[in-house]
Amino acid sequence: MPTLTEKKSIRPASRAQGRPAPELIFGDLWEYDPAPETADPKLKARYDLFIDGRFVAPKSGQYFDSINPANETRLAKIAQANAADVDAAYRAAQNAYTKVWGKLPGRERAKYIYRIARLLQDRAREFAVAETLDGGKPIKESRDFDVPMAAAHFFYHAGWADKLDYVAPGRRVAPLGVVGQVIPWNFPLLMLAWKLAPALALGNCVVIKPAETTSITALKLAEIFQDAGLPPGVVNIVTGFGDTGAAVMGHPIAAKVAFTGSTEVGKIIMRSLAGTDKKMTMELGGKAANIVFADAPIDQAVEGIVNGIFFNQGHVCCAGSRLLVQESVAAEVLAKLKNRIKVLRVGDPLDKNTDIGAINSAEQLATIKRLVAAGVKEGATLYQPPGVLPAKGYYFRPTVFSNVSMSHRIAREEIFGPVLSVLTFRTVDEAVEKANNTAYGLSAGVWTDKGSRILKMSTELKAGVVWANTYNKFDPTSPFGGYKESGFGREGGRQGLLDYCQLA
Amino acid sequence: MTRLPITKTPKVYVGGAFIRSESARTFALPDAAGNFFANIPQCTRKDLRNAVEAAAKAGPGWAKRTAYNRGQIIYRLGEMLEARKADMADALAVGGATKAAAAREITATIDRLIYYAGWADKYEQVLGSVNPVAAPYFNFTVTEPMGIIGLLAPEAAPLLALISLIAPAITSGNTVVALASTTQPYPAIVLGEMLATSDLPGGVVNLLTGYRKELVPTFATHTHLRGLGGVASAAERQTLKLGAADSVKRVKLLKAEEPFDWFAEKAQGLYEVRDHLEFKTTWHPIGA
Numbered sequence: 001m002p003t004l005t006e007k008k009s010i011r012p013a014s015r016a017q018g019r020p021a022p023e024l025i026f027g028d029l030w031e032y033d034p035a036p037e038t039a040d041p042k043l044k045a046r047y048d049l050f051i052d053g054r055f056v057a058p059k060s061g062q063y064f065d066s067i068n069p070a071n072e073t074r075l076a077k078i079a080q081a082n083a084a085d086v087d088a089a090y091r092a093a094q095n096a097y098t099k100v101w102g103k104l105p106g107r108e109r110a111k112y113i114y115r116i117a118r119l120l121q122d123r124a125r126e127f128a129v130a131e132t133l134d135g136g137k138p139i140k141e142s143r144d145f146d147v148p149m150a151a152a153h154f155f156y157h158a159g160w161a162d163k164l165d166y167v168a169p170g171r172r173v174a175p176l177g178v179v180g181q182v183i184p185w186n187f188p189l190l191m192l193a194w195k196l197a198p199a200l201a202l203g204n205c206v207v208i209k210p211a212e213t214t215s216i217t218a219l220k221l222a223e224i225f226q227d228a229g230l231p232p233g234v235v236n237i238v239t240g241f242g243d244t245g246a247a248v249m250g251h252p253i254a255a256k257v258a259f260t261g262s263t264e265v266g267k268i269i270m271r272s273l274a275g276t277d278k279k280m281t282m283e284l285g286g287k288a289a290n291i292v293f294a295d296a297p298i299d300q301a302v303e304g305i306v307n308g309i310f311f312n313q314g315h316v317c318c319a320g321s322r323l324l325v326q327e328s329v330a331a332e333v334l335a336k337l338k339n340r341i342k343v344l345r346v347g348d349p350l351d352k353n354t355d356i357g358a359i360n361s362a363e364q365l366a367t368i369k370r371l372v373a374a375g376v377k378e379g380a381t382l383y384q385p386p387g388v389l390p391a392k393g394y395y396f397r398p399t400v401f402s403n404v405s406m407s408h409r410i411a412r413e414e415i416f417g418p419v420l421s422v423l424t425f426r427t428v429d430e431a432v433e434k435a436n437n438t439a440y441g442l443s444a445g446v447w448t449d450k451g452s453r454i455l456k457m458s459t460e461l462k463a464g465v466v467w468a469n470t471y472n473k474f475d476p477t478s479p480f481g482g483y484k485e486s487g488f489g490r491e492g493g494r495q496g497l498l499d500y501c502q503l504a
Numbered sequence: 505m506t507r508l509p510i511t512k513t514p515k516v517y518v519g520g521a522f523i524r525s526e527s528a529r530t531f532a533l534p535d536a537a538g539n540f541f542a543n544i545p546q547c548t549r550k551d552l553r554n555a556v557e558a559a560a561k562a563g564p565g566w567a568k569r570t571a572y573n574r575g576q577i578i579y580r581l582g583e584m585l586e587a588r589k590a591d592m593a594d595a596l597a598v599g600g601a602t603k604a605a606a607a608r609e610i611t612a613t614i615d616r617l618i619y620y621a622g623w624a625d626k627y628e629q630v631l632g633s634v635n636p637v638a639a640p641y642f643n644f645t646v647t648e649p650m651g652i653i654g655l656l657a658p659e660a661a662p663l664l665a666l667i668s669l670i671a672p673a674i675t676s677g678n679t680v681v682a683l684a685s686t687t688q689p690y691p692a693i694v695l696g697e698m699l700a701t702s703d704l705p706g707g708v709v710n711l712l713t714g715y716r717k718e719l720v721p722t723f724a725t726h727t728h729l730r731g732l733g734g735v736a737s738a739a740e741r742q743t744l745k746l747g748a749a750d751s752v753k754r755v756k757l758l759k760a761e762e763p764f765d766w767f768a769e770k771a772q773g774l775y776e777v778r779d780h781l782e783f784k785t786t787w788h789p790i791g792a
Contacts, residue, residue, distance in 0.1 A: 270745065270749035274746040465785050465787075466787070468788050470787055475643065483782050488754050493633060494633055495783050
C-alpha cells in the first residue's frame with residue numbers, strides 16, 4: 001500500500017512547481033442521452049378539495065389548471081375553494097379536534113403520523129415524479145431530497161406526540177386547537193410536511209392551503225391520509241389563489257396561523273390579523289450571504305456556492321444569493337465558478353441528469369428577468385453560460401453577477417431564481433458588516449478551514465441558520481427559521497414544537 | 505424653626521443619565537391625598553427615539569457580557585432595592601399604597617430579580633440543544649437576545665410589573681425601553697436611581713414616563729425595536745401589531761382588560777425569558 005509520501009512523489013513535476021492542474025472541460029464533446037424518470041405519477045385528471053376526510057367538489061364549481069412548467073401543458077384541474085369551502089374545512093377541523101384528535105392519547109396520534117411517514121416512503125418515487133411534473137424541480141432533487149425529507153419530518157415528529165412533557169421543561173403544554181397554514185410553491189410536499197407534522201404531533205387539527213401552482217402532491221398526500229385511516233377532519237386541504245389563502249389565515253376558528261412565503265405577503269397577513277388574538281409564525285424571505293474566506297477549500301466552496309444558489313432553480317428562501325468572497329481569492333473563485341456552471345445541465349426536470357429544471361411559473365420567470373435586467377442596468381457584470389434552452393416551458397440560465405455593490409437591487413432584493421450576486425470583502429469585520437446589512441436574516445454560509453472562525457462568524461451573523469463548509473442542509477431535528485424580516489418562529493427540532501402548543 | 509425640605513425633581517433614567525423630556529413638558533402628579541407631589545417628565549416620540557438609540561449603543565456590549573456577569577448584575581440590582589426599601593416604599597405610597605402593600609410589592613420585586621438573576625447562566629442549557637442530524641455535522645442550536653425590546657408597563661403594581669417585564673428581557677442580554685405606569689410613574693423614577701447604582705451599564709434599561717396615547721404609536725413603528733411586550737388595551741394591541749408588521753417585530757402582549765396577578769408564581773418563568781430570544785442553528789462540519 002502506498003504511503004502518503006509515496007503519493008506525493010508521483011505528482012507530476014509541473015504541479016510540484018505550483019502550476020495548477022489542467023482543467024478537464026469536455027464542452028459538448030459528447031451528447032448525453034435522455035434519461036427520463038419513468039415511474040407513473042398516478043395523477044388524476046381532476047383534484048377536488050379534501051375536507052372532512054373526503055374529496056369534495058368546490059361550492060363554486062370552479063376549477064383551475066395546474067400547469068407543468070417544463071412544457072406548459074395542463075397536468076390536472078384543481079378545485080378553487082371560496083370562503084364557504086374554507087369555512088366548511090374549519091368546521092370539519094374543529095369537529096375533529098373536539099371529538100376525536102384532541103382526546104386521542106399521544107401514543108395513538110403518534111401511530112397515525114408514523115403511518116403517514118411509512119406510506120409516503122412506500123410511494124416515494126411516484127410522489128417524486130408528481131412533484132417534478134407539477135413544480136419543475138429536477139427529479140434528482142425531488143427523489144433524493146423533497147420526498148425523503150418530507151417522510152423524515154413525519155417520522156421525527158410522530159415520536160414527539162407521546163413525549164410532550166419534555167417539550168417545555170417546567171410547564172405542561174396543550175394543543176392550540178385548529179391551525180391555519182399557507183405554504184409556498186418551492187417545496188410543495190416538504191413544506192406541507194414541515195407544517196403538518198408538528199401541528200398534528202402536538203394534537204392540533206389543520207386547514208392548509210398549498211400554492212396555486214403546486215397543489216397536486218398535497219392532494220396525493222390526502223390519499224395517504226385516507227389509506228392511513230387518519231380520522232376525518234384532522235387535516236383539510238383547500239386549494240386556490242390568494243383569496244383562498246386570506247380566508248384560511250383570517251378564519252375566526254383558527255387559533256394560530258402559520259405562513260411560509262414572501263416577506264411582502266407575510267406583512268400583509270400580519271396587518272390583517274392585527275386586531276385578533278391569533279398566534280402566528282412567519283417563515284419569510286431571505287437574501288443570504290455565502291461567505292468564502294481565503295483559507296477555504298476552494299473547490300469544495302465552489303460546489304457549495306453552486307448548491308447554495310442553483311438548488312431548486314434558486315427557488316429557496318434561504319438560498320445563498322449573495323456570494324461574499326475574500327478579495328485575495330475572488331478572481332480564482334469566480335473563474336472556477338464560471339467553469340463549473342458551464343457544465344450544469346439546464347432542461348427537462350424529469351431527466352435524471354438535469355441540474356437545473358424549470359422555473360415554477362411564467363410569473364416567476366418574469367420576476368427573475370425583471371431583476372436581472374435591473375442588475376445589468378445598474379452596472380453589474382452578467383455572466384451566463386452558453387447552451388440551448390428547451391423551446392417550450394419556463395427556463396432560465398444559471399446567472400452570475402460580478403462587480404455588484406451593496407446598493408444594487410440584485411444585492412438587496414430576493415430574486416428567488418438562479419441568480420447569484422458576487423461581492424468581495426477584505427477583513428472578517430467587513431464580511432460580517434456586509435452579510436448583516438440586509439433587512440433579512442434567514443441563513444448564511446461560511447467557508448473556511450478554521451473552526452474557531454466558523455464559531456466566531458456564526459456568533460456574529462444575524463441569521464437563524466448558519467452553514468459552515470456546506471449549504472442548504474436540512475434535517476427534521478434541526479430548527480429552521482429567521483431573524484429580522486425573515487420571520488419568526490422555528491420549524492423542526494424541539495424548539496419548533498412550542499410554536500404549535502400553549503403553556504397550560 | 506422647622507426646616508423646609510429639599511424636594512426632588514423627578515427625572516427619567518435614559519442612557520445611564522437622568523434627563524428631563526427633550527420637549528421640556530411635564531405633567532403634575534398628585535399624591536394619594538390629592539395634593540401636588542411633583543412634575544413628571546412627559547416624554548415624547550423624540551425621547552423614545554433617543555432611548556432606543558441609547559439602548560442600541562449599549563446592546564452589543566451587554567449581550568457580550570458573560571452570563572455569570574449578567575446574573576451578578578441583576579442580583580446586585582436586587583441588593584440595591586433591598587437596601588433602599590424605605591425609599592421605594594415612600595415612592596409607592598405616593599400612589600396610595602399602604603405600608604403593608606408597599607412592603608409586599610417591594611419584597612416580591614426583589615425576589616423576582618433574584619429569580620431571574622439565577623436564570624442568566626441556566627436558560628441556555630434548558631432551551632438550547634445539540635441536534636442529531638442524519639449527516640456528518642455537529643448541529644447545535646443556541647439562543648441569542650433579540651436586541652432592543654419595547655415594554656409597556658400596566659397601571660397597577662407600578663414597580664413589580666415593571667420589573668417583571670424588564671428582568672426576563674435583560675437576563676438574556678436584550679436592552680429595553682420601558683414606559684412606566686402613567687398613573688403611578690414615581691416608583692419608576694426611583695427605580696432609575698437604583699439601576700444607576702447597580703453596575704448595570706447605562707442604556708441597558710431606559711425608563712420613560714408619559715402618556716401611552718402619545719408613545720404607543722412610536723413603540724409600534726420604530727424599526728429598531730425588535731420585540732414588544734407588556735400590557736396593552738385592545739385598541740393599543742391593534743396599533744402595536746399593525747406597526748409591528750412593517751418590520752416583522754415579535755409581539756407578546758398581555759391584555760389590559762384581563763386581570764393579571766403579578767405576585768403569582770406564574771408571573772415569572774423561563775418562558776418569559778424565551779419570549780425575547782432568537783434561536784440560531786449552526787451546522788459545523790465533522791471531520792478533516
